[in-house]
Amino acid sequence: MAQSDKRKSEFHFFDDVCSFVDKAAQFTSHDKGLLSQIKACNSVYRFQFPIRKGNSFEIIHAWRVEHSHHMMPTKGGIRYSDMxxxxxxxxxxxxxxxxxAIVNVPFGGAKGGIKINTRNYTTAELENITRRYTVELIKKNFIGPGIDVPAPDYGSGEREMAWIADTYMTMNPGSLDALGCVTGKPLALHGIGGRKEATGRGVAFAARECVSVSEDMKALGLTAGLEGKRMIVQGLGNVGLNAAKYLMEFGAILVGICEYEGAVYHPDGLDLFEILEHRKSSGSILGYKKAKKEFKNPAEGLEQVCDILIPAALENQITAENIERIKAKIIVEGANGPTTPQAAAYFIEKGGIIVPDMYANAGGVTVSYFEWLKNLSHVAFGRMDRRYDENANLNILNTIENATGMSLSQQQRAIIVKGASELELVNSGLEDTMVRSYHEIREKMVTNPKITDLRTAAFVLAIDKIATSYMNMGIWP
Structure with a gap:
């Protein structure tokens, strides 16, 4: 049996998501038919197309799924993976x-997939595959700034999004909002500052908010705040790397890293940037001399002592098979679906906290929303008011200095007067979204004694918001 087929037969990801929804639905009073609609995938487009590879042809299998049209457009990344x-x-x-729904971004959910291992293709072949995939979506009306807006995901990035945008614009000449057909684009193609690191930064904000609640940390035997908290990160991709970097800036200590080639661990801390340099030169995180332990089986790295575990790779990483060996007190899900329902139930029952994926890694879609708004408005954030704010701040500062006789240094004046750049506004909007959303989820949990975990509380919030949208559309009375 092929690896991907075996994986599929053993793990039913969509069923797991539906089981989380069913659990949360018990705490709502919505019509059963409406709940069934909320769970169902509205549109599943499965297709294949040929490409020339060398002197032969190869068939590429691909998908685009639009889960819910309660909000338009739908939104979701495109995954490039042979799995x-x-x-x-x-x-x-x-x-x-x-x-x-949880972070109040007005999109329905969607996702795409192209079944390839990107390492097996040249850049020209990847471009051909991406453009052909885009053409297939265009033909079936599965892409457009008001229809369905893709984004990067595992195996794809700014380059692929640029190819998609260019293909869409070529096939839709004169479309004023064509660049809004995809997000995660390069800045030169009217992307937005902070998008690449947004998911990892959002994970860091999620972890920070979780440990900021003294009452919850006391129950775990921990102090409030990130200072001194030990963390293990699985995955040094875009999400894991940025999450680790920002959490270290917030005061956490990186004690373990897990990658596909193995894992390294040191209870007193690891130097993230030294490990990155070591991996760049050697091709592996293994062999890093300052690690106290290293494991050829990366799964063992998840089981080491820490306060916060951040699985930021792929789904189905923490299961019934290994959950009893997990020593972390908090799991912050950087990846989608890294913890199975059975493992999550066990961890919660033992008193742990899981910060769920559909909140923790929502930073990417949040900043994608900002990029989409920028593309539709055709003006960068801050362009209209940055200098006005600086002049207004300067006038206020001069008035205060003249009235009080005080005098500030040039550096102090620059800090006070400075207007916000687009990147600063994006990061501010992301932080505000993650902070407000976490406490909204937690409030839902603590005000209902029957809800014992953040994931269920988050799903209850999401179900209520989606149901309200459907009822406002007049579909349900």
Whole structure:
């Protein structure tokens, strides 16, 4: 049995997502038919197309799933992986729906998948695959700034989004908002500052808010705040790397890193940037001399002592098989679906806290929303008012100095007077979104004694918001 087929037969990701929804639905009073609609994938487009590879042809299998149209457009990344399958794409599309509802981003959920290993293709072949995938979406009306807006995901990035945008614009000449057909674009193609690191930064904000609640930390035997908290990060991709970097800036200590080639650990802390340099030169994180322990099986790295565990790789990493060996007190899900329902139930029962994926990694879609708004408004954030704010601040500062006789240094004046750049506004909006959303989720949990975990509380919030949208559309009375 092929690895991907075996994985699919053993793990039903979409069913797991639906089971989380069913659990949360018990705490709502919505019509059963409405709940069934909320769970269902509205549109599943499965297709294949040929490409020339060398002197032969190869068939590429691909998907685009639009889970919910309660908000338009739908939104979700495109995954490039030889492990991707229809069940996974459906599950990720569903999670996007709930994720957007939780952080109050007005999109329905969607997801795409192209079944390839990007290492096996040249840049020209990847461009051909991406452009052909885009053409297939255009033909079926599965892409557009008001229809369905893709974004980067595992295996894809700014380069692929640029190819998609260019293909869409070529096939839609004269479309004023064409660049809004995709997010995660390069800055030169009217992307937005902070998008690349947004998901990892959002994970860091989520972890910070979780440990900021003294009452919750006391129950775990921890002090409030990130200072001195030990963390293990799985995955040094875009999400894991940025989450680790920002959490270290917030005061956490990186004690473990897990990657596909193995894991390294030191209870007193690891130097993230030294490890990155070591991996760049050697091709592996293994062999890093300052690590106290290293494991050829990366799963063992998850089981070491820490306060916060951040699985930021792929789904199905923390399961019934290894959950009893997990020593972390807090799991912050940087990846989508890294913890199975059975493992999550056990961890919560033992008193741990799981910060759920559809909230914790919502930073990407939040900043994608900002980019989409920028593309529709055709003006960068801060362009209209930055200098006005600086002049207004300067006038206020001069008035205060003249009235009081005080005098500030040039550096102090620059800090006070400075107007916000687009990047600063984006990061401010992301932080505000993650802070407000966490406490909204936690409030839902603590005000209902029957809700014992943040994931269920988040799903209850999402279900209520989506149901309200459907009822406001007049579909349900």
């Amino acid at each position: 991707v399958n229809e069940d996974e794409v459906m599950a990720l599309a569903a999670l996007m729906t709930y994720k957007c």
